[in-house]
Structure formats: structure tokens, C-alpha cells
Amino acid sequence: MMISYSWLMGLSAAIFTIGVAGVLLRRNILVMFMSIELMLNAVNLAFVTLARRMGSMDGQVIVFFVMTVAAAEAAVGLAIIISIFRNRETVNADELNLMKW
């Protein structure tokens, strides 16, 4: 039985869906952040699969950039989380409701 590209895309879709579920259902900001990283990795897998399907290196270059941007975003996002924790003593997304009506 040969593996077809659709299996890999299906795996990428599955991991992306699990990431979406994590962001929507968990209330701890750090775990929501980790679910976002899951989604980014699922997209990376899709890019690499398609790059191999088309035999070009462009997909891998895009993965390189996605990794770099994910690193930058993780750094800034975690700095914001630390700053929020210093002010409000919580990382529960439900309790960060200053801007609610």
C-alpha cells in the first residue's frame, strides 16, 4: 500500500483541528498559546508536503519563514503574558475581562 499525499494533508488537517479545539476550549492562556503553535506546525507540514509534491523548494523556504515568525511571535506574546500576570495575578482568560461591557 503506497502512501498518498492526501494522507499527509489529512494528518495536517487533523492536527490543525486539534489546535483549534485547544484554543477554543482551554482557558489557560499558556495552553492556548501552545495550541496556536500546534496550528502553525500543522500548516508547516502541509507546506512541506505540497513542496515535495511539486518538487520545488519554495514551500520549504516558506516553512523557514513561518518558523522564524513563530519564534518572534512567541517571544512577544510570552512577554505580554508575563506583564499581564504581574498586574492581574492570573493566567485564566475568563478573568481578563477589563474591556468587557
Place this chain on the structure above:
Amino acid sequence: MPVALFIFLALVSIISALGVVVQKSPIHCLLALIMTLVSIGALFIALDAVTVGFLQIIVYVGAIMVLFLFVIWLLNLQAEPVPAAHLGLKFFATIAVAGVAAELFAFMARTKVALGAVTVAAGYGSIDSLAQTLFGQYLMAFETTSILLLVAVIGAVAVARRAAPERIVAPKQETP
């Protein structure tokens, strides 16, 4: 790649991804995420993207996850009982997740081209060809990304540091 390898890596990545979302303690979630990242890196290497696969392990697992670990230590996050999201959110989330899943599977899992049917060039995925493409065609994006990283580092330090303490200036002495 052999079918058995793909099935193994796919199972490991899906089970650890579920582990990230389900576990109570943030450190256990982090370990599950590391396992997911390593298995996805292994899938990259099996798909002939050798350099990107190793970069995934060096950059993501070796650096970004350590950053997460430091933040968990700094905030001293313990295992908490997962607070139940209120009913409206659960309902909406279930519908959203089912919708996203259905759409993704419908659009992505269509082609039936076998993995072995496409042969790639000799140096595909090597650091040589990645560098040629990166510094050739995508040079502008590369330079912009380095500025982005600089801005991110400055921003992270500026946001996360404590306010500088007030300087105490000694009062001027009058000379007799």
C-alpha cells in the same frame, strides 16, 4: 517512506497533540507539545526536507519550547483543575471545530497521488538548495525577517522588564 513509519509518526503526533489540549498541568502540556514537534520534524525528514526537519528540532524544540518552559517557571504555574468553560462556549466550540474539520478534510484530502510517484531532484531539501532559494529569490523577505526578529527582541525586553527604579540623587553640599 515506509507505510509503517508514517502510521507510527502520525499516531504519535495526533496522540501528543490531543495530550497538549487535554492535560491539566502546563508542564505536561509542554512535554506533549515537544513530542508533537519532534514527530512532525521526523515527518519532515522522511519527506526529504532534511534541513527544515533539523531546523525544526533546533529552533522549535531547542529554543522556543525552552522559552515556554521559562515562562511556566517564572509564573510558577501549577496543575489546576481544568475549569469548565460555560455551556455556550462549549456549544459554539464544538460546532466551530466540527466545521473546521469538515472543511479541511473536504478540501485537503483530495489528491490520490502516491508518494513514490513524484521523484525529486538530487539535492532536494539539502542545505545547499535551501540556501540558493532563500538568498536568491527570497532575499528581500529574509532581510525583512531579520529586522522583524530584532524588533521582536527589543519589544519583548521592553514589555517584560520591570519599571526602572527611581534614581536617588544626592543633595548638593554647600561648601563652607
Place this chain on the structure above:
Amino acid sequence: MAIDLLIGAIKAIVILLVVLNLSAILLWFERKGSALIQDRVGANRAAIFGVGKRLGLPNLGLQNTLMADPLKLFTKEDFVPDGADKFLHALGPFLALFPVLVTFAVVPFGDVFYIGNHTVELQAAPINAGALYILATIGIGVYGVALGGWASNNRWALLGGVRATAQMISYEIAMGLAIIAIVITYGTLDLQDIVRQQGGVWFGFLPRWGIFLQPVAFVMLLTAGMAESKRVPFDLPEGESELIAGYFTEYSGGKQAAFMLTDFAEVVLVAVLLTLFFFGGWQVPWLYSDGFHFGSHALQLPRALVVIMGVIAFWIKVVLFCWLQILIRWTLPRFRYDQLMALGWKGLVPLGLLNVLVTAFVVVLATGAAR
């Protein structure tokens, strides 16, 4: 197909056993070597029914270090502290030991063997991105220490774990820059290829070793390697006078043995990396694949003998660098933590970047490779 699998399995097992045994022997080396340096005798009491003493042989402390100590360590009670996370406490030592041992899979120990019509590479995993693999596995080694510190439910262990993690990720950058300079010089990531390019001699007498091409990278890799393995003078994370035992305070028995083994296996790993990149690996000066060539004289040797001589030369060089690290450990005092971080970030990283810049310039000018 089955033969290839069998040969691969044998290579993996042999390499693992050699590394583990060398780590154990290094423990004895360290105790007796430190005694030599500090002008004392060292361990010399334990004996088996006094056999050595009756024969009039001096007691070198071998039974003490190689038999009594491991036996004691493995039969001690293995406790998990109250309130600690049991799973993470058990995972720590293994996450620390695994990456160090796995790195040896890409190390080439000798030239290629030909048995019948099979080609046997003396390298357990002959991948062509060996240098990247080494950087990746060294990066994973951070987690064992981190989890060991966190899972002990002890504030000094946590402090030691935080310090160790920060130190390791800082010096990984210096290590990566040194390896990048080597990769630029030799134009390849494949370790066997890098070793092969170090054969031959210049001017008839100087071996073409990497140290003559990249002396700065040698010093950087030695310093960064000793800082990665948290050996003195960089052992503040496990500073005995400050943090009791740092991140492995709450470990006893087999798990502590695993952490100690990690320490010595990393010494062997740094020595192996220095040998491969800077001192020709398994290359012996004037020895080519068909025998010795001294200028115009030649001494023909069978290929199998040449390969075996290469392997022995490799291990002799590795033991010499292990001894160098032990010597440095017992000579220098410990760095203060801010001095350590300043050296890593303000000293080694700019030096490494400058080195890479100069190397790239020289390589492009020398080979005219303007693509």
C-alpha cells in the same frame, strides 16, 4: 537487506558499549588524575580479599571506582521526594542521558571497510547532514536538566535547574557558531567528508588538520563544550558549595548514576567533536589508504591494517582531549554566574560572528566561488 540491518545493529551496540565503558573509565581517570594534580593519593583502599596486596601490587583504586562505586549507586534506595511529580522526576535523568548517547550515531570512527563486496562504513548512521544532527541533539539535552530541577519540589534544585538551563542555551549559540565556521571552511555538513578533507600534509610535514585553519573556533568549541556539560569552571548549576548538588539534589541511586554518566559521556562527546573537526579524526599523518608515504619513500600496508590504525589513532586523540578537560577542571576555579553569562553572550558570540565573517571572506576569496 537483513545483512545490512545486522551490520547496522552491531555498529550501534558496539559504539554504545564503547562510549559507556569509556565514561566509566573516565571516572577512574578523573579520581586518580585529580589526586595526581592535587599531590595526594586518591582512592586506594577497596580490594577483593586483599589479593592485590598479597601479590605486592600497588592498589590503583580500580576496584574502588569501577566496581564498588557503581554497585553502591545501583543498590541504593530510589526515592521520590514528597509532593514531587513522579513521572517528571523519573523522566529527567533519561531525557538528560538520551541525547548525549544518541549523538554518537553520526560520529565516524574510521575509514570505509570492504568485506567481500559489502561496504561497511564505520559510522552508525551515515547521514549527510551530520553537523546539523549534532546541533539538534545537543539542543534537546537541555530538557533533562530542566525537568530534573523542576520535578524535585526543592527550591535549590529549581534554582540549579534554572541556572543550568540558561547556561546551556547561551553556550549552544557559541557552539553553533564554531560549527558553522568549520562547515564554511570545509564546505560540507557530512562528518566523514570533513575528516577525509583533513588528510594529507602541507609543505611535506604539517598535517592538514582543522586547528591550523580555525584556531578561534577550536577555543570556542572547547569553552562552549565545557560550559554545555556544566563542568568546572562552569559548574555553578551544580556548585557543591552553593546549591548542595543543584538540579540533582533529590536524586539517588540509579537516577543519579544516569546524571553522572551524562556528565562523563558529554566529556567524551566534546573530545570527539574536537578530534573530528580540528585534529583530523581518524587520519594519521602520512598514512594514506594504501600505506605510509614519506616524501618519496612508501611503505605498503594492507587496507584493513590502515583502517584499524585509523580507529586506534582516533581513540588515542579522544582520550587525550578527555585528559585535557580533566586537567582544566582541576586547575581553574569556578566562574561567578554573571561572569559566566557575560563570557557567553558578550565574549563568545561576537567573537564567533566575527570568525564566521572572516572565514566566509577568506573562503570566497581563496576559492573564487562567486555563484
